[in-house]
Amino acid sequence: MQVIATSIPDVLILAPKVFGDARGFFLESFNAQTFKASTGLDVQFVQDNHSRSGRGVLRGLHYQLHQPQGKLVRVVQGEVFDVAVDMRRQSPTFGQWAGAHLSADNQRQLWVPPGFAHGFVVLSDTADFLYKTTDYYAPQHEACLQWNDPTVGVDWPLATPPSLSAKDQQGLSWSDAPKFD
Numbered sequence: 001m002q003v004i005a006t007s008i009p010d011v012l013i014l015a016p017k018v019f020g021d022a023r024g025f026f027l028e029s030f031n032a033q034t035f036k037a038s039t040g041l042d043v044q045f046v047q048d049n050h051s052r053s054g055r056g057v058l059r060g061l062h063y064q065l066h067q068p069q070g071k072l073v074r075v076v077q078g079e080v081f082d083v084a085v086d087m088r089r090q091s092p093t094f095g096q097w098a099g100a101h102l103s104a105d106n107q108r109q110l111w112v113p114p115g116f117a118h119g120f121v122v123l124s125d126t127a128d129f130l131y132k133t134t135d136y137y138a139p140q141h142e143a144c145l146q147w148n149d150p151t152v153g154v155d156w157p158l159a160t161p162p163s164l165s166a167k168d169q170q171g172l173s174w175s176d177a178p179k180f181d
């Protein structure tokens with residue numbers, strides 16, 4: 001597995017080794033030993049999620065203030081632009097964002113550490129988005145940072161306004177969004 005840096009040192013792109021042959025391909029989508037050896041991170045995943053979305057759907061930017069979730073995310077059908085925003089006050093990259101194109105074709109994964117808000121926009125007709133999390137879903141602790149907050153200034157690759165859930169239309173501004181101390 002190859003580890004590729006992003007603009008935020010704690011956010012990593014992982015490129016699994018792909019074994020192609022006449023039948024198709026094989027890859028290890030997660031291997032605890034390889035993950036630890038490649039990233040130096042000792043994390044335990046407790047939940048696997050799968051969402052499907054249509055073109056132009058934007059989910060995010062989500063985080064849990066208590067029970068923060070580290071997320072290992074990937075796309076098995078389609079393409080998204082995936083974003084992580086550092087919500088940790090003590091971090092040298094506090095308030096910064098990092099993004100990566102993840103697709104079924106490039107087979108890349110993104111490691112989004114606990115303490116980050118996370119979201120993605122779908123760039124294909126549909127996208128199947130799979131992710132592992134280091135803590136359980138806890139809706140009572142959920143928070144949503146507004147996807148287009150001007151202070152954060154994520155450069156989404158969007159020509160038209162995205163489709164958002166009712167919840168994501170109520171995302172908080174950077175100044176109002178709770179942070180990790």
Ligand SMILES: Cc1cn([C@H]2C[C@H](O)[C@@H](COP(=O)(O)OP(=O)(O)O[C@H]3O[C@@H](C)C(=O)[C@@H](O)[C@H]3O)O2)c(=O)[nH]c1=O
Binds near residue numbers: 060063119165167
């Ligand atoms: C995230 C999640 C949702 N749900 C339920 C709640 C709700 O009825 C339905 C849809 O939930 P949401 O609208 O919150 O789903 P969604 O907008 O896809 O939320 C996800 O967005 C991405 C960007 C993330 O980073 C994830 O952590 C998660 O917040 O699924 C669970 O049962 N377990 C879960 O872990």
